[in-house]
Amino acid sequence: KAGVTQTPRYLIKTRGQQVTLSCSPISGHRSVSWYQQTPGQGLQFLFEYFSETQRNKGNFPGRFSGRQFSNSRSEMNVSTLELGDSALYLCASSLEVGTPYGYTFGSGTRLTVV
Amino acid sequence: GDSVTQMEGPVTLSEEAFLTINCTYTATGYPSLFWYVQYPGEGLQLLLKATKADDKGSNKGFEATYRKETTSFHLEKGSVQVSDSAVYFCALRMYRGSNYKLTFGKGTLLTVNP
Numbered sequence: 001k002a003g004v005t006q007t008p009r010y011l012i013k014t015r016g017q018q019v020t021l022s023c024s025p026i027s028g029h030r031s032v033s034w035y036q037q038t039p040g041q042g043l044q045f046l047f048e049y050f051s052e053t054q055r056n057k058g059n060f061p062g063r064f065s066g067r068q069f070s071n072s073r074s075e076m077n078v079s080t081l082e083l084g085d086s087a088l089y090l091c092a093s094s095l096e097v098g099t100p101y102g103y104t105f106g107s108g109t110r111l112t113v114v
Numbered sequence: 115g116d117s118v119t120q121m122e123g124p125v126t127l128s129e130e131a132f133l134t135i136n137c138t139y140t141a142t143g144y145p146s147l148f149w150y151v152q153y154p155g156e157g158l159q160l161l162l163k164a165t166k167a168d169d170k171g172s173n174k175g176f177e178a179t180y181r182k183e184t185t186s187f188h189l190e191k192g193s194v195q196v197s198d199s200a201v202y203f204c205a206l207r208m209y210r211g212s213n214y215k216l217t218f219g220k221g222t223l224l225t226v227n228p
Contacts, residue, residue, distance in 0.1 A: 045216065
Protein backbone atom coordinates (compact mmCIF):
# COMPACT_ATOMS: atom_id res chain seq x y z
CA LYS A 1 0.00 0.00 0.00
CA ALA A 2 1.10 3.56 -0.60
CA GLY A 3 3.00 5.21 2.23
CA VAL A 4 2.70 8.68 3.65
CA THR A 5 3.17 11.21 0.86
CA GLN A 6 4.50 14.68 1.50
CA THR A 7 4.66 17.42 -1.11
CA PRO A 8 6.69 19.20 -2.15
CA ARG A 9 9.99 17.50 -1.27
CA TYR A 10 11.98 20.72 -1.37
CA LEU A 11 11.07 24.38 -1.01
CA ILE A 12 13.03 27.60 -0.97
CA LYS A 13 11.24 30.66 0.37
CA THR A 14 12.19 34.20 1.32
CA ARG A 15 11.87 35.66 4.79
CA GLY A 16 8.43 37.11 5.37
CA GLN A 17 6.68 34.82 2.90
CA GLN A 18 4.27 32.10 3.82
CA VAL A 19 4.32 28.44 2.87
CA THR A 20 1.89 25.53 2.79
CA LEU A 21 3.00 21.93 3.04
CA SER A 22 0.84 18.92 2.24
CA CYS A 23 0.62 15.43 3.71
CA SER A 24 -1.45 12.49 2.46
CA PRO A 25 -1.64 9.72 5.06
CA ILE A 26 -1.74 6.01 4.48
CA SER A 27 -5.18 4.96 3.29
CA GLY A 28 -7.37 4.31 6.31
CA HIS A 29 -5.20 6.28 8.71
CA ARG A 30 -7.18 9.05 10.37
CA SER A 31 -4.53 10.70 12.54
CA VAL A 32 -1.86 12.98 11.13
CA SER A 33 0.95 14.54 13.12
CA TRP A 34 3.56 17.08 12.11
CA TYR A 35 7.14 17.41 13.34
CA GLN A 36 9.94 19.86 12.72
CA GLN A 37 13.45 18.41 12.50
CA THR A 38 16.54 20.59 12.85
CA PRO A 39 20.15 19.71 13.66
CA GLY A 40 20.09 21.76 16.84
CA GLN A 41 16.68 20.90 18.31
CA GLY A 42 16.12 17.45 16.88
CA LEU A 43 12.51 16.38 16.35
CA GLN A 44 9.92 18.71 17.79
CA PHE A 45 6.19 18.05 17.77
CA LEU A 46 4.05 20.65 16.05
CA PHE A 47 0.47 19.32 16.17
CA GLU A 48 -1.77 16.32 15.64
CA TYR A 49 -5.05 16.14 13.79
CA PHE A 50 -7.76 13.52 13.94
CA SER A 51 -11.13 13.66 12.20
CA GLU A 52 -10.46 17.23 11.06
CA THR A 53 -9.87 18.41 14.64
CA GLN A 54 -6.60 19.45 16.23
CA ARG A 55 -6.14 17.06 19.14
CA ASN A 56 -2.71 18.03 20.39
CA LYS A 57 -0.37 20.95 19.96
CA GLY A 58 3.32 21.54 20.62
CA ASN A 59 5.06 24.72 21.72
CA PHE A 60 5.31 26.61 18.47
CA PRO A 61 4.19 30.19 17.79
CA GLY A 62 0.87 30.95 16.16
CA ARG A 63 2.62 31.43 12.80
CA PHE A 64 2.49 27.65 12.54
CA SER A 65 -0.97 26.31 11.80
CA GLY A 66 -2.54 23.27 10.27
CA ARG A 67 -5.73 21.67 9.17
CA GLN A 68 -7.09 18.32 8.16
CA PHE A 69 -9.61 17.56 5.48
CA SER A 70 -12.43 15.02 5.44
CA ASN A 71 -10.25 12.59 3.46
CA SER A 72 -7.62 12.82 6.27
CA ARG A 73 -5.15 14.74 4.12
CA SER A 74 -3.48 17.48 6.11
CA GLU A 75 -1.78 20.76 5.40
CA MET A 76 0.43 22.89 7.55
CA ASN A 77 1.02 26.56 6.98
CA VAL A 78 3.81 28.78 8.20
CA SER A 79 3.28 32.51 7.85
CA THR A 80 5.85 35.31 8.01
CA LEU A 81 8.76 32.93 7.53
CA GLU A 82 11.93 33.41 9.53
CA LEU A 83 15.40 32.06 8.82
CA GLY A 84 15.04 29.77 11.84
CA ASP A 85 12.10 28.02 10.20
CA SER A 86 14.50 26.28 7.83
CA ALA A 87 14.07 22.61 8.65
CA LEU A 88 12.86 19.23 7.53
CA TYR A 89 9.12 19.01 8.20
CA LEU A 90 7.89 15.49 8.75
CA CYS A 91 4.36 14.21 8.68
CA ALA A 92 3.33 10.98 10.35
CA SER A 93 0.07 9.08 10.14
CA SER A 94 -1.52 6.47 12.34
CA LEU A 95 -4.78 4.58 12.48
CA GLU A 96 -6.13 6.30 15.54
CA VAL A 97 -5.06 8.83 18.10
CA GLY A 98 -3.23 6.97 20.80
CA THR A 99 -2.33 3.80 18.95
CA PRO A 100 0.56 2.15 20.80
CA TYR A 101 2.18 0.99 17.60
CA GLY A 102 3.84 4.19 16.54
CA TYR A 103 3.55 6.23 13.45
CA THR A 104 4.40 5.85 9.79
CA PHE A 105 6.43 8.83 8.64
CA GLY A 106 6.67 10.47 5.25
CA SER A 107 9.98 11.45 3.66
CA GLY A 108 9.52 15.06 4.65
CA THR A 109 9.58 18.47 3.05
CA ARG A 110 12.91 20.28 3.22
CA LEU A 111 12.18 24.00 3.69
CA THR A 112 14.95 26.52 3.24
CA VAL A 113 14.28 30.14 4.16
CA VAL A 114 16.68 32.68 2.66
CA GLY B 115 8.37 16.26 31.86
CA ASP B 116 9.06 13.22 29.71
CA SER B 117 12.50 13.00 28.14
CA VAL B 118 14.72 10.64 26.21
CA THR B 119 18.50 10.67 26.36
CA GLN B 120 20.53 8.72 23.86
CA MET B 121 24.24 8.48 23.37
CA GLU B 122 25.72 11.21 21.28
CA GLY B 123 27.24 10.30 18.01
CA PRO B 124 28.61 9.96 15.62
CA VAL B 125 29.30 6.28 16.03
CA THR B 126 31.67 4.79 13.47
CA LEU B 127 32.07 1.02 13.17
CA SER B 128 33.56 -1.47 10.80
CA GLU B 129 31.33 -3.95 9.03
CA GLU B 130 30.44 -6.98 11.20
CA ALA B 131 31.17 -5.11 14.43
CA PHE B 132 28.79 -5.21 17.40
CA LEU B 133 26.55 -2.20 17.86
CA THR B 134 25.10 -0.72 21.03
CA ILE B 135 23.30 2.62 21.12
CA ASN B 136 22.29 3.57 24.64
CA CYS B 137 18.91 5.07 25.40
CA THR B 138 17.46 6.03 28.77
CA TYR B 139 14.20 7.74 29.50
CA THR B 140 12.46 9.76 32.17
CA ALA B 141 8.71 9.47 32.47
CA THR B 142 6.09 9.21 35.17
CA GLY B 143 4.21 6.05 34.40
CA TYR B 144 4.72 3.26 31.88
CA PRO B 145 5.57 4.49 28.42
CA SER B 146 5.73 2.56 25.19
CA LEU B 147 9.24 2.66 23.74
CA PHE B 148 10.37 2.81 20.13
CA TRP B 149 13.44 2.90 17.95
CA TYR B 150 13.15 4.70 14.64
CA VAL B 151 15.73 4.81 11.85
CA GLN B 152 16.24 7.59 9.33
CA TYR B 153 18.23 6.78 6.20
CA PRO B 154 19.84 9.67 4.29
CA GLY B 155 17.25 11.82 2.56
CA GLU B 156 14.31 9.92 3.97
CA GLY B 157 11.78 10.16 6.76
CA LEU B 158 11.74 8.06 9.90
CA GLN B 159 10.89 4.37 9.83
CA LEU B 160 9.76 2.39 12.83
CA LEU B 161 12.51 -0.14 13.55
CA LEU B 162 11.14 -1.86 16.65
CA LYS B 163 8.93 -1.29 19.66
CA ALA B 164 8.16 -2.50 23.17
CA THR B 165 5.01 -1.67 25.06
CA LYS B 166 5.69 -3.04 28.54
CA ALA B 167 8.52 -3.90 30.89
CA ASP B 168 10.74 -6.83 29.88
CA ASP B 169 9.38 -6.84 26.34
CA LYS B 170 12.02 -7.34 23.69
CA GLY B 171 11.52 -5.65 20.35
CA SER B 172 13.38 -7.04 17.37
CA ASN B 173 13.62 -6.42 13.65
CA LYS B 174 16.24 -6.82 10.92
CA GLY B 175 18.77 -8.19 13.42
CA PHE B 176 18.30 -5.26 15.80
CA GLU B 177 17.06 -5.84 19.35
CA ALA B 178 16.13 -3.73 22.35
CA THR B 179 14.75 -4.76 25.73
CA TYR B 180 12.48 -2.56 27.84
CA ARG B 181 14.20 -2.34 31.23
CA LYS B 182 11.97 -0.64 33.75
CA GLU B 183 14.43 -0.93 36.61
CA THR B 184 17.10 1.00 34.72
CA THR B 185 14.63 3.02 32.57
CA SER B 186 16.57 1.96 29.49
CA PHE B 187 15.92 0.68 25.98
CA HIS B 188 19.36 0.14 24.47
CA LEU B 189 19.58 -0.81 20.79
CA GLU B 190 21.89 -3.68 19.83
CA LYS B 191 22.92 -5.55 16.72
CA GLY B 192 25.42 -8.36 16.61
CA SER B 193 26.93 -7.66 13.20
CA VAL B 194 26.35 -4.35 11.44
CA GLN B 195 26.39 -3.83 7.69
CA VAL B 196 27.23 -0.80 5.58
CA SER B 197 23.52 -0.53 4.79
CA ASP B 198 22.80 0.10 8.49
CA SER B 199 24.41 3.54 8.21
CA ALA B 200 21.68 5.93 9.29
CA VAL B 201 20.44 8.09 12.17
CA TYR B 202 18.75 6.17 14.97
CA PHE B 203 16.14 7.76 17.24
CA CYS B 204 14.88 6.44 20.53
CA ALA B 205 11.37 7.58 21.48
CA LEU B 206 8.76 7.14 24.16
CA ARG B 207 5.01 7.53 24.01
CA MET B 208 2.93 8.46 27.04
CA TYR B 209 -0.64 9.46 27.67
CA ARG B 210 -0.59 13.04 28.88
CA GLY B 211 -3.66 15.14 29.59
CA SER B 212 -6.13 13.89 27.05
CA ASN B 213 -3.67 12.81 24.39
CA TYR B 214 -0.74 10.59 23.65
CA LYS B 215 2.58 12.37 23.31
CA LEU B 216 5.62 11.04 21.43
CA THR B 217 8.99 12.30 22.70
CA PHE B 218 12.17 11.71 20.71
CA GLY B 219 15.82 11.63 21.63
CA LYS B 220 18.26 13.76 19.66
CA GLY B 221 19.30 10.91 17.40
CA THR B 222 22.57 9.01 16.95
CA LEU B 223 24.36 8.96 13.62
CA LEU B 224 25.83 5.56 12.80
CA THR B 225 28.38 5.15 10.03
CA VAL B 226 29.48 1.65 9.07
CA ASN B 227 32.64 1.34 6.98
CA PRO B 228 33.39 -1.64 4.72
